[in-house]
Amino acid sequence: MEKQYIIPIFVPHLGCPNDCVFCNQKSISGQKNNMTKEKAKEIIENYLKSIKEDDAQIEIAFYGGSFTAIKPEKQEELLKTAYEYIEQGKVESIRVSTRPDCIDKQILKRLKKYKVKTIELGVQSANDYILQKANRGHTFADVQKASKLIRRKGFKLGHQMMVGLPESTRIDEINTAKALIKLKPKMIRIYPVLVVKNTKLAEDYQKGDYEPLPLVQAIEICKELVRMFADKNIEIIRVGLQNTEEITTPEEEKSEVIAGPYHPAFRQLVESSMWYDAIVEKIKKLNVKVKEVEVIVNPRDANNVIGHKKENIQKLKDTYDVDLILKQDEKIKPGKSQVEIIKTYKDFLEE
C-alpha cells in the first residue's frame, strides 16, 4: 500500500476575521510570521527531501488560520506554489482548512482551479448558543450550507469539532456528532479544548468563569464520539491537538497551554480505553470466572490493547483479577480481537 504523507504549511491567523475564545492561532501554528511563497517552497522542498518512497502519496496542506479568508492574491500565491509541485508530479493533491462562513461558489472555483481536493471546516459545535459563547462568528446553518456546497462541487469534506467548549455538555457534543454525520463528511478531527495563553478563555479560566474538562472526562466523551464516527465509516484523522513546542504540557516553560485535558498521547488514551471496554465486555460474556486470558489482535492494535504504560493490563488485574496475555496475528483484522481462556478461576484454585 502506498504510504501517505502530508506536508503541513501553517498559515497563522492570516485573514481570519475572528477571535474565537479558545484561539491564539499564532501559538498553535508554531509560527509567528506571515507565510510567503518562498517560505512555503522551502517547507515543501525540505519535506520532499525527507520522503524516501518513490510511490508515496503526498499532499500539501494549508492549516492554521482560515485559508479562504486570506486576501485572494495571497491565496493565489500560495496555491500556485503548491500547484507547481502537482504539475511536476511530485505531489498528488492540496488540502485547506477554513471557516464555514468563508466558503462560496467563487472561492470554491478558485480552489478547484488549483486542484485542491479536500476542504476541512472548523465546525466546533452544532449548537448556536455554544458557537456564540465561543465567539465563533458563524452559526450551524453556515456549516450546513458550506458542507453541502463543498460536496456538491466534488471536494472531499472534512469537519473539526471541539469537546469542552464553554457551557457545552456531553449531550451537546453527541448532538454535534449526530448533526455532522448527517452532512456526510469523509473525515473528522476531534479536539478537546485546551486553555491557551493570551486568549479570552485564559482570562475566564483565571477568573474562575471557565473550568476545563478533566482528562478522564475528555477521554470518555471522545470515546463515544470516535465510536459514532467510526460506525459510519468516517475517517478519524485526529483526536487531540498535535504536540508542538508550544502545545505541550503546562509544566514546560515554553508551553502556551495553561490548563485543560492535555496529554501527549491523547488519542492513544482514547483508543486504549476503547480496547479495555471491548475486552472487558468479551470477558464478561465468557460466562465463567476467568483468571488468565489470551487476547489475539492484529499487530497494529497491540500497543492500544496493552494501553499507555501498560495501563490496561494493570487495570484488568486490579479490577477483575484477570491476567492478560497478548498475542499478535496478522490474520486478525485491525480493530477485531479473539479472546481465549487460558485459565479459569477453578483451574487456578486447583493448582
Ligand code: SF4
Ligand atoms: S476562526 Fe479559526 S483561526 Fe480564526 S480565531 Fe477562530 S479558531 Fe482561530
